[in-house]
Amino acid sequence: MWSVVMAVLYRDTRVLKRRMYAMISLYIIPIIFSLAIVYAPAAVTSPSQVLQRFRLLTNLPIENLSELLALMLYFSSIISITAIGTSTAYWVAEDDVHEVLYSVLKYTTLSRYVLAELAVAPLQAVISTIYLVPATIPLIGVVKSVIMYLTYLPIAVVAMSVLMIYGYTIGLLIVRLLRTSEVWIVSNWLLPLILLASGIYIPLSLIPAVLRYFAYTTPVPYIMEIAKLVLVFRSLSTQVPIVLFTFIATIYVIATTYLARSCEYVLKREGILCLRRM
Amino acid sequence: MMDPAIVVDKVVKRYVVKSGVFRRRTSVVEALKGISFTVDRGEVHALLGPNGAGKTTTVKILATLLLPDSGDAYILGHSVTKEADTVRKLVGVVLDVSRGFYPYLTGYENLMFYALLRGLSRREAKARVREVLELVGLRDAANRSYLSYSMGMRARLSIAKVLIDDPEVLLLDEPTLGLDVHSARFVRSLILDLAKRGKTILVTGHNMFEIEQIASKITVINRGQVVASDSPQSLREKIGLVHRVEINVHALERSDVEPLLTAISSRLKLEKSSVETIAENQYRIVLYVAGSREYISSNVFDVLRTYGIKVLDVKIIEPTLEDLYLALVR
Ligand SMILES: Nc1ncnc2c1ncn2[C@@H]1O[C@H](COP(=O)(O)OP(=O)(O)OP(=O)(O)O)[C@@H](O)[C@H]1O
Numbered sequence: 001m002w003s004v005v006m007a008v009l010y011r012d013t014r015v016l017k018r019r020m021y022a023m024i025s026l027y028i029i030p031i032i033f034s035l036a037i038v039y040a041p042a043a044v045t046s047p048s049q050v051l052q053r054f055r056l057l058t059n060l061p062i063e064n065l066s067e068l069l070a071l072m073l074y075f076s077s078i079i080s081i082t083a084i085g086t087s088t089a090y091w092v093a094e095d096d097v098h099e100v101l102y103s104v105l106k107y108t109t110l111s112r113y114v115l116a117e118l119a120v121a122p123l124q125a126v127i128s129t130i131y132l133v134p135a136t137i138p139l140i141g142v143v144k145s146v147i148m149y150l151t152y153l154p155i156a157v158v159a160m161s162v163l164m165i166y167g168y169t170i171g172l173l174i175v176r177l178l179r180t181s182e183v184w185i186v187s188n189w190l191l192p193l194i195l196l197a198s199g200i201y202i203p204l205s206l207i208p209a210v211l212r213y214f215a216y217t218t219p220v221p222y223i224m225e226i227a228k229l230v231l232v233f234r235s236l237s238t239q240v241p242i243v244l245f246t247f248i249a250t251i252y253v254i255a256t257t258y259l260a261r262s263c264e265y266v267l268k269r270e271g272i273l274c275l276r277r278m
Numbered sequence: 279m280m281d282p283a284i285v286v287d288k289v290v291k292r293y294v295v296k297s298g299v300f301r302r303r304t305s306v307v308e309a310l311k312g313i314s315f316t317v318d319r320g321e322v323h324a325l326l327g328p329n330g331a332g333k334t335t336t337v338k339i340l341a342t343l344l345l346p347d348s349g350d351a352y353i354l355g356h357s358v359t360k361e362a363d364t365v366r367k368l369v370g371v372v373l374d375v376s377r378g379f380y381p382y383l384t385g386y387e388n389l390m391f392y393a394l395l396r397g398l399s400r401r402e403a404k405a406r407v408r409e410v411l412e413l414v415g416l417r418d419a420a421n422r423s424y425l426s427y428s429m430g431m432r433a434r435l436s437i438a439k440v441l442i443d444d445p446e447v448l449l450l451d452e453p454t455l456g457l458d459v460h461s462a463r464f465v466r467s468l469i470l471d472l473a474k475r476g477k478t479i480l481v482t483g484h485n486m487f488e489i490e491q492i493a494s495k496i497t498v499i500n501r502g503q504v505v506a507s508d509s510p511q512s513l514r515e516k517i518g519l520v521h522r523v524e525i526n527v528h529a530l531e532r533s534d535v536e537p538l539l540t541a542i543s544s545r546l547k548l549e550k551s552s553v554e555t556i557a558e559n560q561y562r563i564v565l566y567v568a569g570s571r572e573y574i575s576s577n578v579f580d581v582l583r584t585y586g587i588k589v590l591d592v593k594i595i596e597p598t599l600e601d602l603y604l605a606l607v608r
């Protein structure tokens with residue numbers, strides 16, 4: 001297993017190095033979106049009103065708008081993590097499975113290969129959130145920015161890992177059921193639905209029940225909840241989201257392993273995994 | 279006597295093809311109908327057959343990438359179905375020379391990925407990758423992206439990938455497909471080189487000239503069944519393809535040659551014969567004979583000895599592998 005991790009890390013760092021520009025543009029887009037969301041209430045009403053409301057609602061000792069904005073930036077970074085994490089759903093359809101799977105299967109199984117991909121989660125997490133440091137320096141100063149980021153980083157890494165696993169599960173499920181490599185047909189629906197029902201934009205209680213239940217099958221609402229506890233209340237005053245999150249994560253690890261095995265079996269039985277274009 | 283390197287034992291493979299998302303239709307392709315053959319250690323063994331005969335299917339089963347429906351195959355005594363993990367360590371397989379690589383990574387990086395995957399440490403991997411790149415003559419192109427490689431370079435890289443493991447048994451599915459004369463020759467000499475070092479090689483292909491130069495044994499399959507499996511020489515004898523025999527003699531007159539031809543035809547069963555004049559006082563007797571080389575040569579020389587005629591040259595021309603192949607898969 002260790003060798004698979006090493007190989008995957010080597011490959012991904014090489015690919016990342018080469019595709020830096022593409023990656024940056026991929027990561028920047030969600031950030032721009034998220035900035036718009038952060039400033040929207042202040043733009044519609046007025047900055048002081050937003051701050052007032054926020055204090056009233058949360059009963060939190062937030063002194064100024066800058067601090068509030070920093071916080072909001074952090075919450076919206078969950079959007080980037082979700083976008084990038086779940087994009088692993090496409091991986092199954094990429095060059096990878098088509099071009100190199102046979103060669104890879106000489107050394108390992110598909111399920112190990114998929115799980116090894118998680119080795120890059122910390123790297124992905126840093127790349128997709130590091131902008132938070134320079135973005136919050138003008139708001140809360142260097143020291144606070146760095147401390148806040150370091151507090152948040154473990155959450156980001158865990159969130160990225162679980163979202164990646166979630167993405168693989170969905171991707172493998174689509175491949176296994178539909179036997180198509182065009183995973184995007186289904187997985188493109190995923191991100192907007194998750195984000196809509198994640199509690200980031202709209203409070204969960206205002207979301208239609210169907211969407212809400214769907215959201216609860218994804219890791220995002222729990223991540224949101226944990227981030228809230230750590231960043232706003234500075235403590236994990238309740239263990240419930242952590243327990244639920246661990247539960248969900250375990251289920252997805254099992255599901256991915258099972259689906260990967262099933263896909264590998266189909267490949268060895270029928271000679272082709274994806275036999276359809278849609 | 280050592281075990282053979284590869285044993286294929288009554289392997290059956292049916293592909294079940296499903297089509298339609300909602301209304302499932304299934305059709306069955308019988309790719310292998312119980313094939314058996316063996317490959318000895320250190321041998322270059324060619325697996326031949328027309329398109330769709332089941333060659334790639336056989337190679338995939340031997341490489342544990344495909345499960346047979348029944349029957350089994352053994353690599354150095356290990357079952358491909360029951361000891362797949364062991365078998366994977368013993369074989370190296372080249373399936374489609376233009377697949378199996380990340381297009382945006384360089385040749386070097388692609389091989390590093392596989393070397394690490396195999397479990398080599400970074401240092402070992404670097405050394406090994408350099409070594410195999412050198413071996414296949416890709417050192418200068420090592421740091422160019424795979425995307426920019428020509429077909430020949432891709433084929434070389436595929437072979438380099440297999441060599442990283444230094445496997446005992448190599449399975450090469452059409453390794454020279456689409457290569458120019460020079461590259462194909464290079465790949466052939468590489469194959470012979472590996473065989474000299476004791477590796478067992480099963481190679482498929484369609485170029486008979488090429489196979490003739492490297493293979494010491496051939497198995498011909500057609501529509502999922504083995505048609506023949508033997509050395510090219512014994513296949514020729516078994517199938518009884520005709521040899522062309524040319525005897526150039528010095529004689530004063532054409533009529534001096536005729537009795538010789540009569541004498542030969544009294545001992546050998548000739549399919550056809552003729553006498554040509556090639557120069558003044560030089561004649562060529564051409565015979566078409568079915569039978570082994572020994573049978574032909576001993577009889578021809580016996581006759582030539584008893585006649586006091588001056589022989590300039592004797593040639594026994596073998597039927598080509600192509601003739602043989604065509605006779606088999608007719
Ligand atoms: N995954 C698959 N699903 C269904 N049928 C398949 C599959 N792979 C191969 N076949 C069929 O099985 C038969 C044998 O195919 P195979 O690829 O082994 O032939 P081959 O001898 O390698 O031919 P070629 O010389 O063209 O490479 C063919 O009829 C082919 O159409």
Ligand SMILES: [Mg+2]
Pocket residue numbers: 333334335451
């Ligand atoms: Mg083939």
